[in-house]
Amino acid sequence: MFRIITAAAAAGALTLGASLGAAPAFADDAPKPTAHSSLAQIQQAGATQTAKRITSLTSAITRVNSNTSLTASDRSTVLGTLNADVAGMTSLQAKIAADTAASTAWTDYRSIFTEYRVYAVALPQSYEAAAADRLTGAAIPKLQSAHDRLASNLAANPGKWTSAMQTQLSDMQSKIDDAKTRSTGLAARALAVTPAGYNADHTLISNIRTDLRTALADCKAAAQDGRALVQALK
Template structure:
């Protein structure tokens, strides 16, 4: 089970580092110039800022692609869906980058900047999609592994004198309940998560993601309790 924990932590770290590295330092200076500038200078500043912001998102997407490719417990279907999403966003943002460079007005660049955010939601939505999908798949694998452990322990307890102690039976029952709670918390969550679409409504996206993150946390807690039950049963059977 420690292996599952390390994998979850590694996925989170990779996603967080990718997002943190995505915003170039020069963006703040360019933002000020683009906001206050007019004419040719203002257009150039707006293009520089927007291009920088697009580049940050492209770097994040490339990092997320590596996370998806290297994730051990992603299902084949989830890996394919995430890979297609990332590749599509990279293609779209690369085209948008070229469009920004060809614009002739600040207003057009600002419209492109709005599209960059609303049409893709790389930081707000794609990063959580990759991270949470990986977490849900890791938890699913952990639940499957723990179920096998439970079944083996149940066989050992049943073979013990008297069919096992009341404490062992209680711990087995709790272990099964915790495994089922984790499976229920994770059930169909990936499909719901991957179905969330980018939009101008940031609050709606946050509201859709928040309960899913809570479900993942609940499942993790249940799996930890099931693991603790297994340790106690093993110790009692020695």
């Protein structure tokens, strides 16, 4: 029984790594126009950049709809942002194409990166919200359940437990507690980031990612403690 429960908890924690790693790098090596570029050059770049974002957003919407980790509320928020950005990119694409002055086209082109932040905010925050929800909704509860069963075994069979094993069980709970602390409210934090907020502070997204990775590491460490204790009890 312990082996199965602990393995399930570990799987829940390790699977989160795929969620965190799912966000692509979004590297963009395409030539970029400048304020001195011709109207045609800016319009071509605008068409390329908006089309790329529409494609990325559409793919993300499909993934969000099939993601079982997101809570209903968070899924609704994520989809609201992604769909709004699709509409925004589509409208901006048409506006840039219809611009008749390079200066106007340049202003509209720049708004792709300053007003929407599809690759810097919208897409990353959707991955981070899903990762946080998976932590709080699946991985951590499974680990806590595994810990509690081991603690019950200790209470019922104290003679089977060495002091080192009891210390390891305490460490397991400590790691779970830290993961809970770091992940609680993290999805809400991610979804609260706006393009304007990101423009003012680029660390908003990276700090959330750091907390998620730390919480994931805690979950992995707790799972390792659990597996070691189950092995020791055999």
